[in-house]
Amino acid sequence: MEIIRELKRGAESVIYEGYFAGIHAIFKKRLSKSYRDKELDYKINSYRTKLEAKLIYLALKNDINAPAILMVDPYEYLIVMEYIEGKSVKDIIGRQGVDLKKIGEMIGEIAGKLHKAGISHGDFTTNNLIFSEPEGEIFIIDFGLAKISNDIEDFATDVHVFIRSLESVHHNFKDEILKGFEVGYSKFMNFDEIMKKVKEIRMRGRYVEERRSKRSNV
Amino acid sequence: MIILGIESTAHTFGVGIVTDSPSIRILSNERDTFVPKQGGMKPSDLGKHHSEVAPEVIKKALDKAQVNINEVDAIAVSLGPGIGPALRVGATVARALALKFNKKLIPVNHGIAHIEIGILTTNSHDPLILYLSGGNTIITTFVDGKYRIFGETLDIALGNMLDTFVREVGLAPPYIVNGVHQIDICADKGGKFIDLPYVVKGQDMSYSGLLTAALRAVKKYKLEDVCYSLREVAFDMLLEATERALALTGKKEILVVGGVAASVSLKTKLYNLAKDWNVEVKIVPPEYAGDNGAMIAYTGLLEAKHGVFIPIEKSLVRPRWRIDQVDVVWR
Numbered sequence: 001m002e003i004i005r006e007l008k009r010g011a012e013s014v015i016y017e018g019y020f021a022g023i024h025a026i027f028k029k030r031l032s033k034s035y036r037d038k039e040l041d042y043k044i045n046s047y048r049t050k051l052e053a054k055l056i057y058l059a060l061k062n063d064i065n066a067p068a069i070l071m072v073d074p075y076e077y078l079i080v081m082e083y084i085e086g087k088s089v090k091d092i093i094g095r096q097g098v099d100l101k102k103i104g105e106m107i108g109e110i111a112g113k114l115h116k117a118g119i120s121h122g123d124f125t126t127n128n129l130i131f132s133e134p135e136g137e138i139f140i141i142d143f144g145l146a147k148i149s150n151d152i153e154d155f156a157t158d159v160h161v162f163i164r165s166l167e168s169v170h171h172n173f174k175d176e177i178l179k180g181f182e183v184g185y186s187k188f189m190n191f192d193e194i195m196k197k198v199k200e201i202r203m204r205g206r207y208v209e210e211r212r213s214k215r216s217n218v
Numbered sequence: 219m220i221i222l223g224i225e226s227t228a229h230t231f232g233v234g235i236v237t238d239s240p241s242i243r244i245l246s247n248e249r250d251t252f253v254p255k256q257g258g259m260k261p262s263d264l265g266k267h268h269s270e271v272a273p274e275v276i277k278k279a280l281d282k283a284q285v286n287i288n289e290v291d292a293i294a295v296s297l298g299p300g301i302g303p304a305l306r307v308g309a310t311v312a313r314a315l316a317l318k319f320n321k322k323l324i325p326v327n328h329g330i331a332h333i334e335i336g337i338l339t340t341n342s343h344d345p346l347i348l349y350l351s352g353g354n355t356i357i358t359t360f361v362d363g364k365y366r367i368f369g370e371t372l373d374i375a376l377g378n379m380l381d382t383f384v385r386e387v388g389l390a391p392p393y394i395v396n397g398v399h400q401i402d403i404c405a406d407k408g409g410k411f412i413d414l415p416y417v418v419k420g421q422d423m424s425y426s427g428l429l430t431a432a433l434r435a436v437k438k439y440k441l442e443d444v445c446y447s448l449r450e451v452a453f454d455m456l457l458e459a460t461e462r463a464l465a466l467t468g469k470k471e472i473l474v475v476g477g478v479a480a481s482v483s484l485k486t487k488l489y490n491l492a493k494d495w496n497v498e499v500k501i502v503p504p505e506y507a508g509d510n511g512a513m514i515a516y517t518g519l520l521e522a523k524h525g526v527f528i529p530i531e532k533s534l535v536r537p538r539w540r541i542d543q544v545d546v547v548w549r
Contacts, residue, residue, distance in 0.1 A: 011458070011465040034494060035457055035487035037450040039411040145420075 001080075003027060012048075012144065013077075020070050020080045028052075028144075030077035046074040048144075053079050055119055055146045062117035064110060065139040084139045086132035093126065093170045093177070100173050103131070104180025106138040111158060111181070112188030114140070120154035122146050125165035155189070156197035163198070221522060222279070222290045222315070223515025225249070226308025227300025227328045228353065229259055231268040233279035234512030235290070236519050242338070245283030247505065247512035248275050253391065258382075265303035272311050279511065287319055292527070294324040294518020296331060298536035299353070305535035313530050324518040325528040328509075329354060329541040332502075333365060334520060335513035336475035340500035346469040348460060349541075350484075351476030351509075352377040355423065355456065357463045358541065360549055365541045368463040369421030376452055377478045379425040383448060387436055394480075397504070402483050405449045408442030414451045421462050423455045453484055457491055464495055473500045479507045520548040 003018035007026075016027040030045045053072040056079075060066055067081040089107070092098055107129055114121055121128075122145030130139045147154070162181075166174040185191050219239065225232035232249035236242065252259065252267040280287060295312035298305060316323045333347055347365070349356040355371040374382075384390040384400040393400055414431050417424040432448040460472065472488065479502050492499045506513060521527075524547045 011461040033454070033457070033461075033491070035490040036454050037411055037447075040416070040447075040450055040454060043413075044416065 001027075017083065023070060024083040024085070025070055026067065026081050026083050028079045028081070032077070045077040049074050049077045049079060052143045052146065055143045055148070056081065058117060058148075059114060059119060059140070059143070062113055062119075064113045064117070065137055066143070067139065067141060084130045084132055084141060085134070086130045086139070088127055089129040089131050089138065090126040090165075090169060092131050093173050100176040101180035101183075103138065104177035104182075105184035106180075107162070107177070108181035108184025109187060110138060110140050110184075111162070112185040115155040115158070115194075116188040118148055118150050120147055120149040120151075121158050122154075124158040124162045126162075126169065127165065152194065152197050153201075156194050156201055159185075159194055160198045160201050219291045219519060219522060220245075220285060220289055221292055221294050221324070221515045221519045222276075222285075222287075223294040223296075223326065223331075223511045223513070223518050224276075224308045224312050225296050225328070225331075225509050225511045225514045226268050226304055226311075227296050227298065228304055228509060229253075229264060230509040231271050231275055231308070232509060232511035232514075233275045234510060234515040235279055235283040235285055236512060236515040238519055238523075242516070242519070244512045244516065245285060246279045246281075247510055248279040248282060249510055250275050251508075256391065258385065261301050261303040264301060265307050268304055268307035272307065275511075276311070276315075287315070290319070290321060292322040292324050292518065292522050294326050294514050294521070295533070296328040296514045297325045297528075297533065298328060298539035300328060300535075300537060302535065302537050305537060309533060309535050313533060316530060322522070322527045323530055323533055324521050324526060325533060326514045326517045326521065327539055327541055327544045328514075329356070330365065330544055330546070331513040331517040332475045333358070333473075333541070334517045335506045335510075336473050336500075336502040338516060339503050339506055340473060342471050342473045342500050344469065345471035345473035345500065346460070346463055346467055348456070348472065348474045348479075349476050350376055350456075350474065350478035352381060352478075354476060355425070356541065357421065357459055359463075359467055359469060360546065363549075364544065364546055367540075367542050368466065369423065369459040372419065372422050372424045373426040374429065376423075376425060376456060377476070379429045379452065380449075380478075383429060383432055386433055387441060387444075397480060399481055401445055401449050402481065404442055404445035405483070406446075408440065408444070408446035410440070410443040410446070411450070412439050412443055412447040414447050416451050416455060418455050418458050421459045421466075423459055425452065425455075428452060449483060453487055457487055461491065461495070464497065469497070471498045471500060473502070475502045475507070477508045480504055524548045 003016045008015040013030045071080040128142045182191050220237045223234045230251045234247040235245040250271040293312045293316045347358045353375050355376040357369040358365045358367050380401045389400040415427045435444045488499045
């Protein structure tokens with residue numbers, strides 16, 4: 001086990017890049033909180049570590065491109081997984097020679113497969129989708145907020161979060177990518193049904209213009 | 219400019235007077251808090267209490283500040299959020315004063331007032347704010363003209379949850395003894411951790427299920443251990459959500475306002491968190507932590523300087539007035 005550098009420090013965990021048994025790897029280490037009761041800290045962190053590893057494994061079993069799990073240590077709150085070589089979809093959108101519709105279709109397939117397998121990802125943004133250059137495939141990473149679910153609300157939230165990530169960073173390419181997403185997603189799930197729910201979620205938002213005009217007195 | 223502020227959103231009827239000449243000073247801060255003999259508070263009892271004590275509290279505030287009502291420039295009143303019958307007393311008194319003495323009326327959001335007095339008294343600059351009281355559990359910060367909410371409770375407030383628990387198991391009232399909440403007194407005698415539901419959804423928290431589970435656990439386990447576990451789970455949920463907000467906003471100060479800010483155990487936890495994140499924790503002083511009139515007067519002063527007034531005929535109470543609905547023109 002060899003750690004090369006820290007990649008990212010979040011509220012809950014630190015991500016390192018390194019090597020595990022000679023394999024280029026990602027180390028995700030959840031942090032103990034000094035303010036938390038020790039037993040509760042152990043409970044939360046070991047539970048979330050195990051759950052995340054299980055969900056990645058479940059995704060892999062369902063033929064979804066996710067990083068292979070190399071090791072899980074629920075006592076050290078550590079998950080070691082394969083490093084996906086490539087760039088985040090966020091960084092490649094808009095580059096020359098990138099087939100947006102094809103990218104959208106591959107992302108749609110991943111979302112559709114996840115949902116068909118009963119997994120809601122929880123943070124399905126272009127930041128967490130990796131375009132691996134040699135294979136030309138897309139991988140989904142970071143299952144930190146994922147959960148087992150059969151609730152269309154959770155699935156629609158994934159799609160909503162994805163569209164929101166397109167709107168905020170890739171506004172001009174959104175429509176093209178979404179066209180592809182529909183094709184890919186429809187191979188596994190009912191796209192129209194999910195979009196109905198997505199619309200409903202968006203209308204619930206607190207700063208929604210359409211809703212504001214309906215209730216102009218507020 | 220001299221502003222008289224009236225607070226009357228829940229169990230406290232308070233009147234404060236502030237001035238900005240030559241510098242901002244709180245001249246008086248008087249209050250009378252309704253304490254039920256037993257059980258919780260009935261909204262109609264609050265209204266009755268407030269209407270009975272109002273004249274006396276106003277008089278005390280004026281006397282203490284050595285200000286004549288004619289010298290007051292405007293009347294500030296907390297129009298919400300809060301409990302209808304309690305709010306209406308404060309609003310009625312404020313309108314009456316404004317009409318009789320020909321003063322302008324300033325509408326103040328109670329939550330914003332907690333925040334503003336916190337920023338003033340702790341000398342904060344650009345904090346992440348935890349607004350924790352009997353009725354509110356909100357993580358917020360000022361962005362682009364408004365206090366934006368990063369996380370909040372999805373059901374009952376943290377303070378309300380703790381109060382209800384100690385009342386239901388027979389520890390309260392009184393809820394606070396020598397400045398220490400009954401939950402802390404009870405929890406410090408326990409220490410064995412009992413499994414209770416820990417619910418953080420993104421940056422939001424949910425406390426109602428935790429309350430139910432804790433009340434059930436009392437039948438099976440030692441009360442002191444349930445108190446301990448309940449307190450730990452409740453505060454840790456809040457702190458986890460706080461950490462997410464810190465990671466997202468990169469703020470370097472945490473400001474705690476509202477009645478729960480007085481909790482010693484919460485303070486200890488926050489100082490630990492602050493060390494991990496290298497941020498500063500600032501806590502509103504006890505006299506301005508609970509509901510008070512000075513915070514309404516001070517916020518009213520900030521608003522008045524920017525021309526925020528309300529015509530009397532439009533000064534309806536707003537029991538569900540969210541802090542993120544207020545245009546914060548003075549920042």
